[in-house]
Amino acid sequence: MLPAHQVNLVDLGRRVRAARAARHLTLDEVVKRANFTVSWLSKLENGQLSPSLDGLVRLADVLECGIETLVQGLSVPPQHVLVKNGGGRIEEMGSKKSGMVVEHLADQWRNRAMHPKILYLTGQGNRGTPDNHDGERFLLVLEGTLRLEYGDELILMEPGDSIYIYAAISHTLLPAGRLPVKVLSVSYELPNRAGSENHPASHPAKPSAKRKSGR
Secondary structure, eight states, rough: OTTTTBBBBHHEEEEEEEEHHTTTTTTTHHHHHHHHHHHHHHHHHHHHHOOHHHHHHHHHHHSSSOOHHHHOOOOOSSSSOOOOTTTTEEEEESSSSSSSEEESTTTTTTTTTTTEEEEEOOOTTTTTTOBBBBBBBEEEEEEEEEEEEEEEEEEOOTTTTTEEETSSSOOOESSSSSOOOEEEEEEOOOOOOGGGGGGGTTTTTOOOEEEOOOO
């Protein structure tokens, strides 16, 4: 079955009915050629049924049109994306002993403005590839003590601590000690640079010396 949230079933049904009518085919003629039932095709044309991919292929063959003719442009974005605990897509950066493992939490939401992740930091964290991208970022330490090198600043964060930063400033995340660190990260990508000159962090003053904060 095609997930109902991926295709507008009402418009799909209308297209199937229009394609069938354009070829002067009755319901009976279509179902006999495609080995469907009249009830199945009737429900499909009325937007009450989510067809399988195989069913769409056979139907398009009988109607002498490509599948794209029936479904192109009918994609409907999901209203929500639910990811169960530990069910996100895992991406390893470096090694598990000395790097960062990323669990992506919203891959199914295309063209999203925010990018929520859970970061598992060990050893050197992301020191080999510091983050530096346009937009903003929110970090919340879930476990362990985080050492955040943000521009010329050194910030130590413990469980429950959070920070909201201007992500264009280079920043590195790594454990403050030997124990691994678990961090919730939510990045927001700005749609454009318009108005960025008014952003309080657009022209940050460069500290004259390295500062250290923490407990």
